[in-house]
Amino acid sequence: MNLTFYKYQGTGNDFVIIDNRQAVLSKNNTKLFARLCDRKFGIGADGLMLLELPQNEEDDFTMVYFNSDGNESSMCGNGGRCLVAFAAFLGVIRDKATFTAIDGKHKAEIKDGLVYLQMQNVSEIEKYDSHLFLDTGSPHHVTMVDDLIHYDVTNIGRKIRNGAPYFETGSNVNFVEKKGEGLFAVRTYERGVEDETLSCGTGVTAVALSMYTTKMTNKEEVSIKTPGGELRVTFKETKNGYEDIFLIGPAEQVFKGEIIC
Numbered sequence: 001m002n003l004t005f006y007k008y009q010g011t012g013n014d015f016v017i018i019d020n021r022q023a024v025l026s027k028n029n030t031k032l033f034a035r036l037c038d039r040k041f042g043i044g045a046d047g048l049m050l051l052e053l054p055q056n057e058e059d060d061f062t063m064v065y066f067n068s069d070g071n072e073s074s075m076c077g078n079g080g081r082c083l084v085a086f087a088a089f090l091g092v093i094r095d096k097a098t099f100t101a102i103d104g105k106h107k108a109e110i111k112d113g114l115v116y117l118q119m120q121n122v123s124e125i126e127k128y129d130s131h132l133f134l135d136t137g138s139p140h141h142v143t144m145v146d147d148l149i150h151y152d153v154t155n156i157g158r159k160i161r162n163g164a165p166y167f168e169t170g171s172n173v174n175f176v177e178k179k180g181e182g183l184f185a186v187r188t189y190e191r192g193v194e195d196e197t198l199s200c201g202t203g204v205t206a207v208a209l210s211m212y213t214t215k216m217t218n219k220e221e222v223s224i225k226t227p228g229g230e231l232r233v234t235f236k237e238t239k240n241g242y243e244d245i246f247l248i249g250p251a252e253q254v255f256k257g258e259i260i261c
């Protein structure tokens with residue numbers, strides 16, 4: 001079977017995207033999805049997304065996300081931003097989108113060449129001496145470090161991801177360094193990629209909220225430098241936690257291709 005795919009990247013987090021509105025591919029193609037994400041035997045990507053038909057009236061489409069291990073996973077913030085850009089490219093939307101992903105409904109808008117993706121509200125942030133833990137659509141362990149640029153993200157990240165209390169289920173692991181007022185640098189070890197990625201959207205969202213809740217910033221707008229580029233997170237503190245959370249950044253179509261599979 002010949003399969004048309006599109007390659008997108010959002011601050012270096014890269015994805016294979018397939019228009020699956022005809023439902024040609026079923027979700028249990030784990031081996032195929034892992035192969036397509038393989039950087040030697042396939043196209044190569046941190047994850048793969050299917051754009052599918054909406055399941056209800058308000059939605060423009062449905063998002064289905066798979067990590068590069070081929071398994072369907074929790075929400076991908078950078079992926080969601082890329083899928084919105086893809087939907088606009090296909091003409092499924094103009095510049096505004098409403099879609100459903102595994103963590104629920106999302107609204108998004110394309111403005112001045114950037115994709116604004118509304119993330120789910122966050123009502124709980126667990127605070128520990130060494131780190132914080134919260135779920136921004138995916139689970140995130142957030143810890144501050146010095147000299148981030150030389151930090152052993154892969155080995156230390158892997159240990160945390162597999163150790164207590166995460167074990168098999170795991171967590172994404174974000175290492176943060178403050179660079180200025182409302183400005184942080186982040187490197188992320190990503191669950192399901194099982195390596196450092198150049199950027200993680202739900203991860204920088206988790207970092208922004210963590211920095212605010214620990215008073216490392218008093219701004220409800222945080223800029224985050226990742227190795228793949230800069231993202232912005234805006235949010236509002238409410239009596240229930242954090243709402244109106246937006247992940248803002250670029251999303252680019254890198255190439256289109258056809259693969260025999």
Ligand SMILES: N[C@H](CCC[C@H](N)C(=O)O)C(=O)O
Nearest residue numbers: 076077078138192200201202
């Ligand atoms: N690997 C993550 C999902 C993708 C998260 C990341 N790519 C993002 O942009 O949010 C997990 O399994 O929890």
